Amino acid sequence: MTSGVFIHPQAISESPDIGDGTRIWAFAHVMEGAKVGANCNIGEHSFIERGAVVGNGVTVKNGVSVWEGICLEDYVFVGPNVVFTNERYPRAQRNPEVADRYRTKAWLLPTRIREGASIGANATVLCGLTIGRYAVIAAGAVVVSDVDDFQLVVGTPAEPRGRVCICGVPLGAQTPGRCAACGRVY
Amino acid sequence: MTSGVFIHPQAISESPDIGDGTRIWAFAHVMEGAKVGANCNIGEHSFIERGAVVGNGVTVKNGVSVWEGICLEDYVFVGPNVVFTNERYPRAQRNPEVADRYRTKAWLLPTRIREGASIGANATVLCGLTIGRYAVIAAGAVVVSDVDDFQLVVGTPAEPRGRVCICGVPLGAQTPGRCAACGRVY
Amino acid sequence: MTSGVFIHPQAISESPDIGDGTRIWAFAHVMEGAKVGANCNIGEHSFIERGAVVGNGVTVKNGVSVWEGICLEDYVFVGPNVVFTNERYPRAQRNPEVADRYRTKAWLLPTRIREGASIGANATVLCGLTIGRYAVIAAGAVVVSDVDDFQLVVGTPAEPRGRVCICGVPLGAQTPGRCAACGRVY
Numbered sequence: 032m033t034s035g036v037f038i039h040p041q042a043i044s045e046s047p048d049i050g051d052g053t054r055i056w057a058f059a060h061v062m063e064g065a066k067v068g069a070n071c072n073i074g075e076h077s078f079i080e081r082g083a084v085v086g087n088g089v090t091v092k093n094g095v096s097v098w099e100g101i102c103l104e105d106y107v108f109v110g111p112n113v114v115f116t117n118e119r120y121p122r123a124q125r126n127p128e129v130a131d132r133y134r135t136k137a138w139l140l141p142t143r144i145r146e147g148a149s150i151g152a153n154a155t156v157l158c159g160l161t162i163g164r165y166a167v168i169a170a171g172a173v174v175v176s177d178v179d180d181f182q183l184v185v186g187t188p189a190e191p192r193g194r195v196c197i198c199g200v201p202l203g204a205q206t207p208g209r210c211a212a213c214g215r216v217y
Numbered sequence: 218m219t220s221g222v223f224i225h226p227q228a229i230s231e232s233p234d235i236g237d238g239t240r241i242w243a244f245a246h247v248m249e250g251a252k253v254g255a256n257c258n259i260g261e262h263s264f265i266e267r268g269a270v271v272g273n274g275v276t277v278k279n280g281v282s283v284w285e286g287i288c289l290e291d292y293v294f295v296g297p298n299v300v301f302t303n304e305r306y307p308r309a310q311r312n313p314e315v316a317d318r319y320r321t322k323a324w325l326l327p328t329r330i331r332e333g334a335s336i337g338a339n340a341t342v343l344c345g346l347t348i349g350r351y352a353v354i355a356a357g358a359v360v361v362s363d364v365d366d367f368q369l370v371v372g373t374p375a376e377p378r379g380r381v382c383i384c385g386v387p388l389g390a391q392t393p394g395r396c397a398a399c400g401r402v403y
Numbered sequence: 404m405t406s407g408v409f410i411h412p413q414a415i416s417e418s419p420d421i422g423d424g425t426r427i428w429a430f431a432h433v434m435e436g437a438k439v440g441a442n443c444n445i446g447e448h449s450f451i452e453r454g455a456v457v458g459n460g461v462t463v464k465n466g467v468s469v470w471e472g473i474c475l476e477d478y479v480f481v482g483p484n485v486v487f488t489n490e491r492y493p494r495a496q497r498n499p500e501v502a503d504r505y506r507t508k509a510w511l512l513p514t515r516i517r518e519g520a521s522i523g524a525n526a527t528v529l530c531g532l533t534i535g536r537y538a539v540i541a542a543g544a545v546v547v548s549d550v551d552d553f554q555l556v557v558g559t560p561a562e563p564r565g566r567v568c569i570c571g572v573p574l575g576a577q578t579p580g581r582c583a584a585c586g587r588v589y
Contacts, residue, residue: 041415043227043243057415058244058430058448060261070497075432076244076262076448076466078279088497093450093468094262094484096279096297106498111468112280112486114298114339116356120385121335125256125274126292128333128383131399147500149493153486153527153545155339155357170488171527171545171559173339173357187357187373187559197500199492213503229413229429244430246447262430262448264465280448282465282483298466300484300525302542306571307521311442311460312478314519314569317585341525341543359525359543373543373559 046079050087065097068105092152100141100158107144110152110170115142117158145180149199154189167195181217232265236273251283254291278338286327286344293330296338296356301328303344331366335385340375353381367403418451422459437469440477458518472513472530479516482524482542487514489530517552521571526561539567553589 035051038044043060050069055061057075064081067073071085074093079085082099089103092111097103100117118138122129132138140159144150148162151170162168163180173187183201185192194202194217196210202217209216221237224230229246236255241247243261250267253259257271260279265271268285275289278297283289286303304324308315318324326345330336334348337356348354349366359373369387371378380388380403382396388403395402407423410416415432422441427433429447436453439445443457446465451457454471461475464483469475472489490510494501504510512531516522520534523542534540535552545559555573557564566574566589568582574589581588 057432058262060243072497075450075468076280076430078261088495090493090495090497094280094298094448094466096261106495106500108493108495110486110488110493112298112339112466112484114296114356116296116338120353120381120387121276121294121296121337122333122385123274123276123292123294123335125258125276126333128292129385132384147494147498149495151493152488153339153484153525157356167492170486170529195492198504199494199501201492244448246429262466264447280466280484282447298484298525300482300542302482302524306539306567306573307462307480307482307523308519308571309460309462309478309480309521311444311462312519314478315571318570339525343542 056093074111086146100139102141102143104144104146104148106147108149109144110150110154112153113150114153114155115158116156117142119158147197148178165195165197167199167201242279260297272332286325288327288329290330290332290334292333294335295330296336296340298339299336300339300341301344302342303328305344333383334364351381351383353385353387428465446483464524472511474513474515476516476518476520478519480521481516482522482526484525485522486525486527487530488528489514491530519569520550537567537569539571539573 037054039057041057042055045063046061046065049067052070055073059077061079062081065079065083067085068087071089076094078096080098083097084102086105088106091109094112098117124133144162145164147165150168154168155173162178166178167183169185172189175188181194183195198213200212223240225243227243228241231249232247232251235253238256241259245263247265248267251265251269253271254273257275262280264282266284269283270288272291274292277295280298284303310319330348331350333351336354340354341359348364352364353369355371358375361374367380369381384399386398409426411429413429414427417435418433418437421439424442427445431449433451434453437451437455439457440459443461448466450468452471455469456474458477460478463481466484470489496505516534517536519537522540526540527545534550538550539555541557544561547560553566555567570585572584
């Protein structure tokens with residue numbers, strides 16, 4: 032274990048691949064074979080599966096499972112109870128009727144959340160997708176297609192509803208080229 | 218405890234009624250009085266309440282509570298953070314204003330998920346319903362009425378959107394009688 | 404710790420401010436600095452953060468995080484996997500690009516759930532809102548604006564769909580002034 036990692040006594044961390052300054056809270060579980068960068072915050076009741084990749088400075092709030100095939104790039108924010116998936120047509124693998132589907136891992140579709148993007152509370156993210164840099168998924172949205180950089184998407188299924196600033200605030204219709212909150216110019 | 222059951226050291230299993238080959242993962246809790254069949258996979262942070270019935274070969278992914286009154290038949294797949302309910306008009310039971318409602322268990326409405334059905338990630342299933350054999354509930358859907366065998370439902374409220382094969386893949390509009398993925402004929 | 408509080412051996416309770424008769428179930432965590440009233444039921448895998456306030460006789464079902472800034476008044480019912488928020492435009496706080504946003508707590512928007520209200524299973528409640536007395540949020544709804552006393556809201560975004568009785572049952576269109584279930588007159 033890297034020095035400087037905080038692991039709550041009631042968390043389970045089996046991965047040697049966790050960066051400095053990362054904190055893992057109660058009832059969270061980071062499996063062996065999961066990679067977690069530096070300065071991350073891994074919330075309570077979260078789960079980082081073998082094969083998942085989490086960058087640096089990532090916030091994962093409570094109740095989130097980050098499955099094999101999911102990559103969260105640096106500074107991604109994942110809201111509470113956000114749900115990722117890694118299979119499009121899931122069935123119970125122990126059913127002999129579907130055994131053919133599970134002979135290989137062809138069912139696994141990876142998803143990438145790019146740098147700085149925010150996934151709102153209780154959103155659902157289907158698999159095989161890319162969520163662009165600093166994009167924002169509204170709370171409760173169901174994301175079924177790729178999301179562009181700096182795009183805000185809302186609803187179920189999630190649809191574009193304007194653009195957002197790096198600071199997180201939507202860019203207004205009046206001044207689409209300048210953030211009214213922080214003054215950044217686009 | 219049946220031999221051949223795997224219970225993670227940080228899980229809680231109080232039920233003597235768990236079938237062979239079933240695995241119960243970290244921070245999951247199976248209460249006394251819950252029945253779980255053989256060869257099931259009970260994901261992390263899941264909860265199987267006294268009075269719940271889980272068949273054989275069932276997959277319950279992470280963060281799912283299976284309440285009293287819920288029956289998951291053989292080979293059901295329950296995606297991550299799927300939410301079941303067993304009461305239509307819930308109030309806080311300790312409120313003296315609603316004490317009449319909770320004198321008996323008339324508030325409890327059972328729900329049955331029939332053999333082989335798949336409940337997609339983060340879907341919500343209202344109570345008093347039957348989800349048919351090999352039906353598929355799309356991720357994020359809110360199910361408010363019964364679902365037929367082999368039916369795919371999508372959205373909030375969930376509405377029919379075609380039929381699916383036993384293998385999980387939707388049956389195409391062009392060839393509704395034959396699965397393009399596995400070749401099964403209907 | 405007040406006498407008469409039940410804390411499951413696998414729960415974590417760090418708050419000295421928990422009322423008599425309250426039960427805290429497995430894998431739940433009540434932080435120091437959280438206030439919880441008497442006769443509450445705090446479900447498994449739930450989390451009550453420092454700065455959260457929970458009244459008397461409140462039911463919090465499984466998998467719910469009650470964040471700083473959230474106040475649940477007496478006799479509130481919070482369904483399973485309900486998701487609260489306390490920030491409108493969240494970003495990962497460790498990102499130097501957004502450091503200005505997190506110098507103060509101006510980002511924190513409080514939410515109040517008033518006496519006796521019910522939040523349905525898997526609903527999402529945005530922040531800075533007030534949910535009125537005995538209001539009902541339907542399962543799976545995404546609440547983006549205030550909800551009046553006794554109002555039922557449904558869908559995503561949640562919209563008004565009639566009124567409900569204190570007992571929880573919707574007031575019918577035929578007899579809007581009298582509850583067909585319990586006979587209360589409005």
